[in-house]
Amino acid sequence: MPDTALEAAANQVMTCRATGQAPVVRTFFDLPTFTATHVVHDPATRACAIIDSVMDYDPASGRTDHAMAQDIVDYVTAEKLRVEWLLETHVHADHLSAAPWLQKRLGGRLGIGHAILKVQDIFGKLFNAGTRFARDGSQFDALFDDGARFTLGALPVTVLHVPGHTPADMAYVIGEAAFIGDTLFMPDYGTARADFPGGDARMLYHSIRRLLALPAETRVFLCHDYKAPGRDAFAWETTIGAERDNNVHVHDGVDENAFVQMRTARDATLSLPNLIMPSVQVNMRGGHLPEPEDNGVSYIKIPLSRS
Numbered sequence: 372m373p374d375t376a377l378e379a380a381a382n383q384v385m386t387c388r389a390t391g392q393a394p395v396v397r398t399f400f401d402l403p404t405f406t407a408t409h410v411v412h413d414p415a416t417r418a419c420a421i422i423d424s425v426m427d428y429d430p431a432s433g434r435t436d437h438a439m440a441q442d443i444v445d446y447v448t449a450e451k452l453r454v455e456w457l458l459e460t461h462v463h464a465d466h467l468s469a470a471p472w473l474q475k476r477l478g479g480r481l482g483i484g485h486a487i488l489k490v491q492d493i494f495g496k497l498f499n500a501g502t503r504f505a506r507d508g509s510q511f512d513a514l515f516d517d518g519a520r521f522t523l524g525a526l527p528v529t530v531l532h533v534p535g536h537t538p539a540d541m542a543y544v545i546g547e548a549a550f551i552g553d554t555l556f557m558p559d560y561g562t563a564r565a566d567f568p569g570g571d572a573r574m575l576y577h578s579i580r581r582l583l584a585l586p587a588e589t590r591v592f593l594c595h596d597y598k599a600p601g602r603d604a605f606a607w608e609t610t611i612g613a614e615r616d617n618n619v620h621v622h623d624g625v626d627e628n629a630f631v632q633m634r635t636a637r638d639a640t641l642s643l644p645n646l647i648m649p650s651v652q653v654n655m656r657g658g659h660l661p662e663p664e665d666n667g668v669s670y671i672k673i674p675l676s677r678s
């Protein structure tokens with residue numbers, strides 16, 4: 372069966388390259404969580420999207436802070452950008468989203484993949500979130516399916532569902548650039564883990580091969596960088612061609628079984644991210660803190676000794 376969503380994304384990249392329709396990307400890197408937040412805009416209209424924002428969080432005190440998000444507000448204001456979208460590539464397990472805080476100050480609609488419903492179901496049960504936690508995606512303004520299309524100013528956008536790291540991962544292809552969340556990392560670092568609840572290494576392989584079928588020239592922006600051994604600087608931009616040639620986990624020639632074996636073995640050695648408990652409970656609510664208890668305070672739960 373032809374992959375019409377992927378074909379649409381590939382055609383979009385080729386057309387935008389031919390016509391010079393390129394987004395301007397400014398990246399804000401959050402050192403504590405190694406997260407790259409991309410502020411993407413159409414230079415013709417100043418329409419902008421903020422992808423995978425970060426709210427600072429101190430786990431010892433439970434305090435949240437918005438220094439990182441304020442930098443983005445300052446940038447958007449100085450550049451006279453008009454925020455149309457706040458996009459999440461997935462429900463992150465390693466940082467808290469600042470999307471609602473940014474939305475309040477800058478406007479825009481909050482979007483994520485439709486499979487968020489599956490993630491809300493998994494984590495709603497895991498954290499015994501109760502009936503006040505709606506598991507219908509209603510915390511978001513838009514739930515995208517594979518192949519969804521919209522525009523950012525004059526730039527075309529095609530959304531691809533790329534599950535595996537989590538069930539709801541999406542890649543946003545904006546003009547000739549792809550924002551691929553946690554699928555591939557820089558070629559020298561490899562790929563995202565696939566061992567979170569609902570994750571699947573085999574599914575991740577298929578999603579990655581799909582992304583690698585985009586034109587080689589496609590600019591690729593990542594959600595994280597951890598500096599590969601021997602590399603001194605953080606990096607978050609590469610190309611599909613560079614990933615196909617050099618990705619240490621999944622370059623051309625690595626077959627599905629070899630990838631799954633490698634990924635599964637590697638995941639077994641990884642510890643959970645420091646902020647997984649608060650991140651998941653906040654991000655499954657679209658970046659909102661859990662409903663306050665009768666004293667007006669929100670709490671993060673930790674399931675103890677869960678088998």
Ligand SMILES: [Fe+2]
Nearest residue numbers: 462463464553
């Ligand atoms: Fe992630």
